[in-house]
Amino acid sequence: MFFASDNWAGAHPKIAAGLAANAAGFSTAYGDGDLDRAVYERFSEIFEREVAVFFVATGTAANSLSLAAYNKTGGISLCHRESHIVEDECGAPEFFTGGSRLLPVGGALGRIDPQELEQALRRLEPEFVHAGRAMAVSLTQSTEIGTVYSLDEIDRISALARRHKLPLHMDGARFANALVSLDVAPAEMTWKRGVDIVSFGGTKNGCWCAEAVVLFDLDRARELAFLRKRSAQLLSKSRFIAAQFDAYFKGGLWLETARHANAMAARLSAVIDASAQARLAWQPQANEVFAIMKKADAEKAQAAGAAFYDWHLPSGFDGRIAGDEALYRFVTSFATTPEAVDRFGDLIAR
Amino acid sequence: MFFASDNWAGAHPKIAAGLAANAAGFSTAYGDGDLDRAVYERFSEIFEREVAVFFVATGTAANSLSLAAYNKTGGISLCHRESHIVEDECGAPEFFTGGSRLLPVGGALGRIDPQELEQALRRLEPEFVHAGRAMAVSLTQSTEIGTVYSLDEIDRISALARRHKLPLHMDGARFANALVSLDVAPAEMTWKRGVDIVSFGGTKNGCWCAEAVVLFDLDRARELAFLRKRSAQLLSKSRFIAAQFDAYFKGGLWLETARHANAMAARLSAVIDASAQARLAWQPQANEVFAIMKKADAEKAQAAGAAFYDWHLPSGFDGRIAGDEALYRFVTSFATTPEAVDRFGDLIAR
Amino acid sequence: MFFASDNWAGAHPKIAAGLAANAAGFSTAYGDGDLDRAVYERFSEIFEREVAVFFVATGTAANSLSLAAYNKTGGISLCHRESHIVEDECGAPEFFTGGSRLLPVGGALGRIDPQELEQALRRLEPEFVHAGRAMAVSLTQSTEIGTVYSLDEIDRISALARRHKLPLHMDGARFANALVSLDVAPAEMTWKRGVDIVSFGGTKNGCWCAEAVVLFDLDRARELAFLRKRSAQLLSKSRFIAAQFDAYFKGGLWLETARHANAMAARLSAVIDASAQARLAWQPQANEVFAIMKKADAEKAQAAGAAFYDWHLPSGFDGRIAGDEALYRFVTSFATTPEAVDRFGDLIAR
Amino acid sequence: MFFASDNWAGAHPKIAAGLAANAAGFSTAYGDGDLDRAVYERFSEIFEREVAVFFVATGTAANSLSLAAYNKTGGISLCHRESHIVEDECGAPEFFTGGSRLLPVGGALGRIDPQELEQALRRLEPEFVHAGRAMAVSLTQSTEIGTVYSLDEIDRISALARRHKLPLHMDGARFANALVSLDVAPAEMTWKRGVDIVSFGGTKNGCWCAEAVVLFDLDRARELAFLRKRSAQLLSKSRFIAAQFDAYFKGGLWLETARHANAMAARLSAVIDASAQARLAWQPQANEVFAIMKKADAEKAQAAGAAFYDWHLPSGFDGRIAGDEALYRFVTSFATTPEAVDRFGDLIAR
Known part of the structure; x- marks a missing residue:
C-alpha cells in the first residue's frame, strides 16, 4: 500500500533490462x-516534428532550465x-x-485561471523597468493535484501567452499520465497547442x-546546451538515460505504464468512494x-501499513472539511498493484 | 582501442546487476x-569516521557544490x-x-606548486574588501594529467590551507585510481591529511x-542539503545511485576496477615506450x-580505429616537442582490455 | 503642482550647502x-546604541543588501x-x-496582516528542503500607500518574526515621514520593537x-561590507554621502523636512476632502x-499642470470605485509649497 | 602631499557649483x-555619434554592467x-x-599583450560547451599602472576582438587622463578603434x-536599462549626476582637470628622477x-605627511628591486598642487 509518491517505486523491469x-x-x-542520437530521433517521431532534446538528471532541472x-x-x-x-x-x-x-496565479483544481492570468499579465504591461517584465507562462500537465488541462484549456492559456508574446512551458513530470488521460497524441497536447518547451x-x-x-524552438538549442553544462546537468555517460x-x-511501454497508474x-x-471513512x-x-x-x-491506516501524505488545501478549494479532518494525497504508479489498492479499500472499509 | 575517456565505457556488469x-x-x-542509508554507513566505514554523503548526478555538480x-x-x-x-x-x-x-595556480605535472600557492594566498592577505577573499583550496587527485599527489605533497598543500584558515577540497573524479596508485586507505589520503570535502x-x-x-565537516551538512536541492541535484529515486x-x-570492486585501469x-x-612512433x-x-x-x-592510428584526443600542453611542460608533433591523451578504464592495448601497440610499432 | 513623487524634488538648500x-x-x-566616521557616530547617537552604517546609492540597494x-x-x-x-x-x-x-502577504492599507503572515510562516514549517525556508520578514514604514504602522502593529509583526526566528527588516525609504507621524524616537520605531536592519x-x-x-546586529557587519562592495555599492568619495x-x-533638519512634507x-x-471632484x-x-x-x-488637472500618477488598486481595497473613476497618488516633499497645494485645490474645486 | 589616490580629492569647485x-x-x-536628456545629448556630441548613456554610482558598476x-x-x-x-x-x-x-592575460606595463591575448582566444576555439566561451575583451585606459594604450595598440587589441567576434570594453575610470595624454578626440580613442562600450x-x-x-551599440540599450535597475544602479534623482x-x-573642464592631473x-x-631616494x-x-x-x-616620507601606497609588482616587471626596497604608487588629481609636489620633492631630496 505504497501511495506516498510515484517516485517511491523503482524501475520497471523492461527499463532495468534496457539499461543492462x-x-x-x-x-x-x-x-x-549513437544511442543518444537514436533516442533524440525517437523523440522527434513521437512529437511529429524535429525537436531538440536535453537529458537532465531531475525534473527540477528540466523545469529550471x-x-x-x-x-x-x-x-x-x-x-x-501550487505548482x-x-x-x-x-x-x-x-x-x-x-x-x-515566479508569480503565482490562482485557479481552481490546480489549473491556472485564464482570467487571473490575463489580469496579472496586464498589470505587467507596458514593459516597465521598475516592475520587471513577464518572461514565460508555465503550466503543469497533469497538475500537482491530479487534474488535467483539457486541450481547450491549454488553448486558452496558450492564446494569452501568445497575445502577450510569452513562451509557454509545460511541466510534464507526469506528462504520460495526462496524455493517456486525454487520449491524444503528444503533438496535440504540446506544440500544436502553442507549447514551446516541455x-x-x-x-x-x-x-x-x-x-x-x-x-x-530550435533556435534556443545552442544556448540551452551551455545552460545545461553550466548547471552541472550534462551527464557524461548519458547513454544510461x-x-x-x-x-x-x-x-509504447510508457503509455502502458501510465495507463496502468491511472x-x-x-x-x-x-474504493474511497465506497468507504465511509x-x-x-x-x-x-x-x-x-x-x-x-x-x-x-x-x-x-498509516499505522496499518498504508503510506500516504497529508496535503495543504489548495487555493480555491471550496469543499467542506471538518476540524478533525484533513486532506490526503495518494499516488499510484506502474508498480501499484490492484491487490494493494484493494487491501487499502479493506482497511478503510472497516 | 577506446582510449578517448574513461567515461566512454558503460557500466561494470556487477554495477548493472546491482541496479537490476x-x-x-x-x-x-x-x-x-533504507539502501541510501546503508550506503551512507558504508562510506563512513570506508573513511573510518562519520561522514555526510550527498549523491549528485555529475562530477561537475560535486565540485561546484x-x-x-x-x-x-x-x-x-x-x-x-589546468584543473x-x-x-x-x-x-x-x-x-x-x-x-x-577560481584563481589558477601553476605547478609542474598537474600538481599545485606549494610556493606559487603560498604567494597567491599571501597576496590576498590581509582580507580586504576590494580584492575579495580566499575561500578554499582545491586539488585534483589523481590530476587532470594522470599524475598523483603523494601523501607528503597533499600534506604540504594542506598545511598552507590550514595556515591561511581555508578548507581543502579534493576533486576525486578519479579518486580510486589515485588511491590504488598510492596504495593507502581513503582516510590516509583525505581527512588525515586535512582534506575537508571530497x-x-x-x-x-x-x-x-x-x-x-x-x-x-558535519556542521555544513544541513546547508549542503539546501544547496543540493536548490541546484536540482537531489535525485528522487536516489536508490538508483x-x-x-x-x-x-x-x-572491493571499486579498488579492483581502479587497479585494472591503472x-x-x-x-x-x-607499449608507447617501446614504440618509435x-x-x-x-x-x-x-x-x-x-x-x-x-x-x-x-x-x-585514429584512422585505424584508435580513439584518443589531442591535448593542450600543460603549463610548465618542459619537454621538447617538434612542430609536426602534438600531445595526446589516452585514458584506460575497467573496460579496457589487454588485447586493445596490445593492438594499439602493434599499430604504433609498425 | 508637482505631486508625482518625492524624488522629483532636488536637494534641500542646506544639503546643497553641506555638500559644497x-x-x-x-x-x-x-x-x-573623518566625516564618514563622524556621521556613523551620529547615526549611533540618533538610534541610541551602536549601529553599523553602510552608505549605498539607492533605496533598492539598501533593501536588497x-x-x-x-x-x-x-x-x-x-x-x-504591494511592497x-x-x-x-x-x-x-x-x-x-x-x-x-519574496513571498507576498496580504493586508489592508499597505500593512502586513499578522494573521496572514502567521499562516504563511506556519506553512513553511518545519524547515523542509523542497519548500525552501523562511529567511526574513520585511515591512515598509511608512508604507507604499502612505499609511504608517503603529508601534503596536510593529510589535505584532516583530513578535511573529521572533517566534519563527526570523530577522525583521524595515524598508525606511520614507523613514522620517513615519517617525514624525508617530512622533517617536528612532530607537522606539526600530530595535526596541525588534527591528534588526533598516x-x-x-x-x-x-x-x-x-x-x-x-x-x-553588528556581527553581520563584516559580511555586509563584502556584499556591498561585490554589488558595486561602495562609493569611493563616500564623503559626498x-x-x-x-x-x-x-x-534636526530631517525631522523638519519630514514634518513639512507630512x-x-x-x-x-x-483640499481633496473639500472638493467635489x-x-x-x-x-x-x-x-x-x-x-x-x-x-x-x-x-x-494634469493638463492644467498638476503632476501625479494613477495607481493600482491595492489588495484588500474595499472602497467603491466607479467605471469612469481611478485611483491617483499624490506625493509631497520638503519642496512642496502650500501655494502649490492650494493651487491644486482651486483646480479641483472648479 | 595627498598622493594616495585621485578619489581622496573632493569635488572641483565648478562641479560643486553646478550641483548647487x-x-x-x-x-x-x-x-x-530635462537635464539628464541634455547631458545625454552632450555625450553624443562629445563622441561624435549617437550613444546610449547610463549613469551609475560607481566605476565598478559601470564595468560590471x-x-x-x-x-x-x-x-x-x-x-x-592586473586590471x-x-x-x-x-x-x-x-x-x-x-x-x-575573467581570464587574466599578461602584458608588460599594464597593457594586454596581443600575442598572449590571441593565444588565450585560440585556446577557447572552437566554442565548446565544456570550456565555456569567450564573451568580451576588456582593456583599461589609462591602465592601472599609469600607462596609456596608443591608438595603434588599441587597434591591435580591437582587431583581435573583431576577428574572434567579441565586443571590446574600455574601462575608462581615468578616461580623460588617457585622452589628454594621447591628445585625441574621444571618438578616436573609442568607437573609431572598435570599442563597443565604455x-x-x-x-x-x-x-x-x-x-x-x-x-x-544602441541595440543593447533596452537590455542594459533592465540590467541597471535590477542591480540597484538606477538613481532616482539622477539629475544630481x-x-x-x-x-x-x-x-572643457574635464580636459583641463585631466591635463592638470597629468x-x-x-x-x-x-622630482623623483632628481631624488637619490x-x-x-x-x-x-x-x-x-x-x-x-x-x-x-x-x-x-609617510611619517612626514606624504600619503601614498605600496603596490604589488606588476606581472612582467623586469626592473631590479632590492630586498629593502618596494614599489610605491603616487596618484595626482585636479586637486594636486605644484606646492604639494615640490614639498614632496624636498622631502625625498633630503
Missing part, C-alpha cells in the same frame, strides 16, 4: 553517442499558485535564472532517472487521488 | 531510503591552472557560488552515474597516459 | 574618512503584497540574494542621494495622499 | 529629466592580469553576470560621483607615478 543491455561497449560521452532558456533580466514567470516550481523546488527556478521571479518526465512513470527538456528512454518508448488511481477512487476531495484525472479523511482514521 | 537487483519494491525517495558549501561573498578558490573546475565545467563552480572566482567519483570507474560529495555504490564497494595504463605506457610526455601514475606523437602518425 | 562646504580638501576614500545580509539558500522573505521590493525593484532583491524568493532613506526627504543600511547626512541631521499631505487631504481613498498618515477621481477630471 | 545650481525645482526622476550587457552563459572575458575588474572589485563583474569568468569615469577627475556606461557631468563638460604627475616624475619604476603617461624606494625612506 546497454552496459557493455564504448560510446561517445556527453550525449553524442526550461525557464532559463527564456530568461530575461527582471523576468517574471507566471505559474499556478511544483513554486512549492517544491527550493528556489531552483530562481537560482537557474539568476533571480527571475519538461518531459520519465522517472515517475517507470524509469530510474530519465528526464528531458524537449524544445520545439538514453537506454532508459529507449526502453520506455519501445512498444487505472490504479481510478480503482483507488472507487474517506471521500474524494475532487475527481482524479491522472494518477493522483486526493481524499478527505478524519485524521484519526488516516493515522490508523 | 534493486529495481523492484518501494522505497522512500530523495535519499532517505563542494565549493558552494564553503562559499564567501567575493570568494576566491585556488586551484591548479577540471577551471578548464572543463563551463563556469559551473562560479555559477553555483553566485560568482565566486568529490567522490564512481562514474569513471565503472558506474553508470554515481557521484557523491563526501563531507567530513545507492544501488550502484552498493555494488561498487562490495568485495594496470592497463602501465601496459599502454610500456610515440614517447611518453611524462610518467603516468594512474589511468591516463600522455604521449607525444607526430600528428601524421596519430591521425593514422 | 565639504568639496575641498583630501580625505580617505571608501567610507573611512539588507535581505542579502540574512540570505539563505532557498530563502523566502515575507513582505506585503516596493516586490513591485518596483525589477527583481533586485532576488538578484542580490542569488535567487531567494533601509534608511534620505533621498526622498531632501538629499540628492543619501541612503544607508543601518544594522543593529556623509556630507549630505551630516547636513540632514544637523539641527503637513503638505494633510493640507492636500483637506475627488475623494480620499483612505486617510493619509505620512506624505502620500491617495484619491479617487473621475479619469476625465484627473486628466484635466 | 540645479538643486531647486522639480524634475522627472530616474534619468528622464558593461560586461553584463554582453553576457553569455559560461562566458569568459579576457582582461589584463581593476580582476584585482579590485571583489568579484562584482562575476556577480553581475551570474558567474561569468565605462566613462568622472569621479576621479573632479566629480563627486559621476560614472556612466557609454554604449555605442547629470548636473555634475554638465559642469564637467562645460568649457602635469602634476609629470612634475612628480621629475627614489627612482621611477617606469615612465608615467597619465596621472599615476610608480617609484621604487627603500622601505625605510618611504616610511619616513
Whole structure:
C-alpha cells in the first residue's frame, strides 16, 4: 500500500533490462553517442516534428532550465499558485535564472485561471523597468493535484501567452499520465497547442532517472546546451538515460505504464468512494487521488501499513472539511498493484 | 582501442546487476531510503569516521557544490591552472557560488606548486574588501594529467590551507585510481591529511552515474542539503545511485576496477615506450597516459580505429616537442582490455 | 503642482550647502574618512546604541543588501503584497540574494496582516528542503500607500518574526515621514520593537542621494561590507554621502523636512476632502495622499499642470470605485509649497 | 602631499557649483529629466555619434554592467592580469553576470599583450560547451599602472576582438587622463578603434560621483536599462549626476582637470628622477607615478605627511628591486598642487 509518491517505486523491469543491455561497449560521452542520437530521433517521431532534446538528471532541472532558456533580466514567470516550481523546488527556478521571479496565479483544481492570468499579465504591461517584465507562462500537465488541462484549456492559456508574446512551458513530470488521460497524441497536447518547451518526465512513470527538456524552438538549442553544462546537468555517460528512454518508448511501454497508474488511481477512487471513512476531495484525472479523511482514521491506516501524505488545501478549494479532518494525497504508479489498492479499500472499509 | 575517456565505457556488469537487483519494491525517495542509508554507513566505514554523503548526478555538480558549501561573498578558490573546475565545467563552480572566482595556480605535472600557492594566498592577505577573499583550496587527485599527489605533497598543500584558515577540497573524479596508485586507505589520503570535502567519483570507474560529495565537516551538512536541492541535484529515486555504490564497494570492486585501469595504463605506457612512433610526455601514475606523437602518425592510428584526443600542453611542460608533433591523451578504464592495448601497440610499432 | 513623487524634488538648500562646504580638501576614500566616521557616530547617537552604517546609492540597494545580509539558500522573505521590493525593484532583491524568493502577504492599507503572515510562516514549517525556508520578514514604514504602522502593529509583526526566528527588516525609504507621524524616537520605531536592519532613506526627504543600511546586529557587519562592495555599492568619495547626512541631521533638519512634507499631505487631504471632484481613498498618515477621481477630471488637472500618477488598486481595497473613476497618488516633499497645494485645490474645486 | 589616490580629492569647485545650481525645482526622476536628456545629448556630441548613456554610482558598476550587457552563459572575458575588474572589485563583474569568468592575460606595463591575448582566444576555439566561451575583451585606459594604450595598440587589441567576434570594453575610470595624454578626440580613442562600450569615469577627475556606461551599440540599450535597475544602479534623482557631468563638460573642464592631473604627475616624475631616494619604476603617461624606494625612506616620507601606497609588482616587471626596497604608487588629481609636489620633492631630496 505504497501511495506516498510515484517516485517511491523503482524501475520497471523492461527499463532495468534496457539499461543492462546497454552496459557493455564504448560510446561517445556527453550525449553524442549513437544511442543518444537514436533516442533524440525517437523523440522527434513521437512529437511529429524535429525537436531538440536535453537529458537532465531531475525534473527540477528540466523545469529550471526550461525557464532559463527564456530568461530575461527582471523576468517574471507566471505559474499556478501550487505548482511544483513554486512549492517544491527550493528556489531552483530562481537560482537557474539568476533571480527571475515566479508569480503565482490562482485557479481552481490546480489549473491556472485564464482570467487571473490575463489580469496579472496586464498589470505587467507596458514593459516597465521598475516592475520587471513577464518572461514565460508555465503550466503543469497533469497538475500537482491530479487534474488535467483539457486541450481547450491549454488553448486558452496558450492564446494569452501568445497575445502577450510569452513562451509557454509545460511541466510534464507526469506528462504520460495526462496524455493517456486525454487520449491524444503528444503533438496535440504540446506544440500544436502553442507549447514551446516541455519538461518531459520519465522517472515517475517507470524509469530510474530519465528526464528531458524537449524544445520545439530550435533556435534556443545552442544556448540551452551551455545552460545545461553550466548547471552541472550534462551527464557524461548519458547513454544510461538514453537506454532508459529507449526502453520506455519501445512498444509504447510508457503509455502502458501510465495507463496502468491511472487505472490504479481510478480503482483507488472507487474504493474511497465506497468507504465511509474517506471521500474524494475532487475527481482524479491522472494518477493522483486526493481524499478527505478524519485524521484519526488516516493515522490508523498509516499505522496499518498504508503510506500516504497529508496535503495543504489548495487555493480555491471550496469543499467542506471538518476540524478533525484533513486532506490526503495518494499516488499510484506502474508498480501499484490492484491487490494493494484493494487491501487499502479493506482497511478503510472497516 | 577506446582510449578517448574513461567515461566512454558503460557500466561494470556487477554495477548493472546491482541496479537490476534493486529495481523492484518501494522505497522512500530523495535519499532517505533504507539502501541510501546503508550506503551512507558504508562510506563512513570506508573513511573510518562519520561522514555526510550527498549523491549528485555529475562530477561537475560535486565540485561546484563542494565549493558552494564553503562559499564567501567575493570568494576566491585556488586551484591548479589546468584543473577540471577551471578548464572543463563551463563556469559551473562560479555559477553555483553566485560568482565566486577560481584563481589558477601553476605547478609542474598537474600538481599545485606549494610556493606559487603560498604567494597567491599571501597576496590576498590581509582580507580586504576590494580584492575579495580566499575561500578554499582545491586539488585534483589523481590530476587532470594522470599524475598523483603523494601523501607528503597533499600534506604540504594542506598545511598552507590550514595556515591561511581555508578548507581543502579534493576533486576525486578519479579518486580510486589515485588511491590504488598510492596504495593507502581513503582516510590516509583525505581527512588525515586535512582534506575537508571530497568529490567522490564512481562514474569513471565503472558506474553508470554515481557521484557523491563526501563531507567530513558535519556542521555544513544541513546547508549542503539546501544547496543540493536548490541546484536540482537531489535525485528522487536516489536508490538508483545507492544501488550502484552498493555494488561498487562490495568485495572491493571499486579498488579492483581502479587497479585494472591503472594496470592497463602501465601496459599502454610500456607499449608507447617501446614504440618509435610515440614517447611518453611524462610518467603516468594512474589511468591516463600522455604521449607525444607526430600528428601524421596519430591521425593514422585514429584512422585505424584508435580513439584518443589531442591535448593542450600543460603549463610548465618542459619537454621538447617538434612542430609536426602534438600531445595526446589516452585514458584506460575497467573496460579496457589487454588485447586493445596490445593492438594499439602493434599499430604504433609498425 | 508637482505631486508625482518625492524624488522629483532636488536637494534641500542646506544639503546643497553641506555638500559644497565639504568639496575641498583630501580625505580617505571608501567610507573611512573623518566625516564618514563622524556621521556613523551620529547615526549611533540618533538610534541610541551602536549601529553599523553602510552608505549605498539607492533605496533598492539598501533593501536588497539588507535581505542579502540574512540570505539563505532557498530563502523566502515575507513582505506585503504591494511592497516596493516586490513591485518596483525589477527583481533586485532576488538578484542580490542569488535567487531567494519574496513571498507576498496580504493586508489592508499597505500593512502586513499578522494573521496572514502567521499562516504563511506556519506553512513553511518545519524547515523542509523542497519548500525552501523562511529567511526574513520585511515591512515598509511608512508604507507604499502612505499609511504608517503603529508601534503596536510593529510589535505584532516583530513578535511573529521572533517566534519563527526570523530577522525583521524595515524598508525606511520614507523613514522620517513615519517617525514624525508617530512622533517617536528612532530607537522606539526600530530595535526596541525588534527591528534588526533598516533601509534608511534620505533621498526622498531632501538629499540628492543619501541612503544607508543601518544594522543593529553588528556581527553581520563584516559580511555586509563584502556584499556591498561585490554589488558595486561602495562609493569611493563616500564623503559626498556623509556630507549630505551630516547636513540632514544637523539641527534636526530631517525631522523638519519630514514634518513639512507630512503637513503638505494633510493640507492636500483637506483640499481633496473639500472638493467635489475627488475623494480620499483612505486617510493619509505620512506624505502620500491617495484619491479617487473621475479619469476625465484627473486628466484635466494634469493638463492644467498638476503632476501625479494613477495607481493600482491595492489588495484588500474595499472602497467603491466607479467605471469612469481611478485611483491617483499624490506625493509631497520638503519642496512642496502650500501655494502649490492650494493651487491644486482651486483646480479641483472648479 | 595627498598622493594616495585621485578619489581622496573632493569635488572641483565648478562641479560643486553646478550641483548647487540645479538643486531647486522639480524634475522627472530616474534619468528622464530635462537635464539628464541634455547631458545625454552632450555625450553624443562629445563622441561624435549617437550613444546610449547610463549613469551609475560607481566605476565598478559601470564595468560590471558593461560586461553584463554582453553576457553569455559560461562566458569568459579576457582582461589584463592586473586590471581593476580582476584585482579590485571583489568579484562584482562575476556577480553581475551570474558567474561569468575573467581570464587574466599578461602584458608588460599594464597593457594586454596581443600575442598572449590571441593565444588565450585560440585556446577557447572552437566554442565548446565544456570550456565555456569567450564573451568580451576588456582593456583599461589609462591602465592601472599609469600607462596609456596608443591608438595603434588599441587597434591591435580591437582587431583581435573583431576577428574572434567579441565586443571590446574600455574601462575608462581615468578616461580623460588617457585622452589628454594621447591628445585625441574621444571618438578616436573609442568607437573609431572598435570599442563597443565604455565605462566613462568622472569621479576621479573632479566629480563627486559621476560614472556612466557609454554604449555605442544602441541595440543593447533596452537590455542594459533592465540590467541597471535590477542591480540597484538606477538613481532616482539622477539629475544630481547629470548636473555634475554638465559642469564637467562645460568649457572643457574635464580636459583641463585631466591635463592638470597629468602635469602634476609629470612634475612628480621629475622630482623623483632628481631624488637619490627614489627612482621611477617606469615612465608615467597619465596621472599615476610608480617609484621604487627603500622601505625605510618611504616610511619616513609617510611619517612626514606624504600619503601614498605600496603596490604589488606588476606581472612582467623586469626592473631590479632590492630586498629593502618596494614599489610605491603616487596618484595626482585636479586637486594636486605644484606646492604639494615640490614639498614632496624636498622631502625625498633630503
